[in-house]
Amino acid sequence: MKIILDHQQIELVIKRLAHQVLENHSDSNDTVLIGIQPRGIFLSDRLHQELCRYSATPPPYGKLDITFYRDDIRKQIHVPNHTDIPFSIEGKKVVLVDDVLYTGRTIRAALDALMDFGRPAKAELLVLIDRRYSRQLPIQPDYTGKTIDSIVSQQVKVNWNEGQHEVVLVDQ
Numbered sequence: 001m002k003i004i005l006d007h008q009q010i011e012l013v014i015k016r017l018a019h020q021v022l023e024n025h026s027d028s029n030d031t032v033l034i035g036i037q038p039r040g041i042f043l044s045d046r047l048h049q050e051l052c053r054y055s056a057t058p059p060p061y062g063k064l065d066i067t068f069y070r071d072d073i074r075k076q077i078h079v080p081n082h083t084d085i086p087f088s089i090e091g092k093k094v095v096l097v098d099d100v101l102y103t104g105r106t107i108r109a110a111l112d113a114l115m116d117f118g119r120p121a122k123a124e125l126l127v128l129i130d131r132r133y134s135r136q137l138p139i140q141p142d143y144t145g146k147t148i149d150s151i152v153s154q155q156v157k158v159n160w161n162e163g164q165h166e167v168v169l170v171d172q
């Protein structure tokens with residue numbers, strides 16, 4: 001097992017990502033933040049907290065469940081989560097948030113699920129960890145906490161323990 005990011009590094013990265021989002025979205029009336037259930041929510045919650053700290057007008061924040069849009073829905077049992085998007089995304093710039101980007105299939109599903117809520121002006125992707133060279137679809141992040149090289153037999157685990165977050169790379 002190898003530690004990729006420790007607690008302090010994760011906190012620094014989240015602050016940096018929040019600043020990058022604010023830098024690119026100076027008019028937060030046009031922007032919305034949407035975390036992908038289930039594991040993107042720990043990151044999107046923290047990111048939203050930081051956006052609220054640094055901006056007097058932070059973007060509206062919602063949560064998106066992608067379960068029924070997954071391409072393996074007929075192959076595996078998945079327990080659905082809830083979607084909570086109490087605002088319109090029509091014509092907005094959406095920042096999607098997830099913890100890990102690997103094959104890109106989760107984000108493909110998220111984009112499909114998102115379109116049920118309207119036609120955004122733009123959708124961007126923010127991830128804590130980008131496992132580059134692992135993509136099975138043409139999807140790339142706009143904001144990245146850390147890019148890593150890894151092999152198929154490895155897995156990235158993001159642990160959001162109170163006061164002790166960490167990202168580790170484990171050999172399966």
Ligand SMILES: O=P(O)(O)OC[C@H]1O[C@H](OP(=O)(O)OP(=O)(O)O)[C@H](O)[C@@H]1O
Pocket residue numbers: 036039040098099100101102103104105106107
């Ligand atoms: O780019 P992808 O290959 O879609 O992987 C990324 C997804 O994997 C994890 O979810 P989860 O543990 O639910 O994994 P799974 O989507 O592979 O089941 C993670 O929270 C991302 O949402």
Ligand SMILES: O=c1cc[nH]c(=O)[nH]1
Pocket residue numbers: 100101102131154155156157158
């Ligand atoms: O390594 C990986 C790949 C997909 N999803 C994860 O959470 N970790």
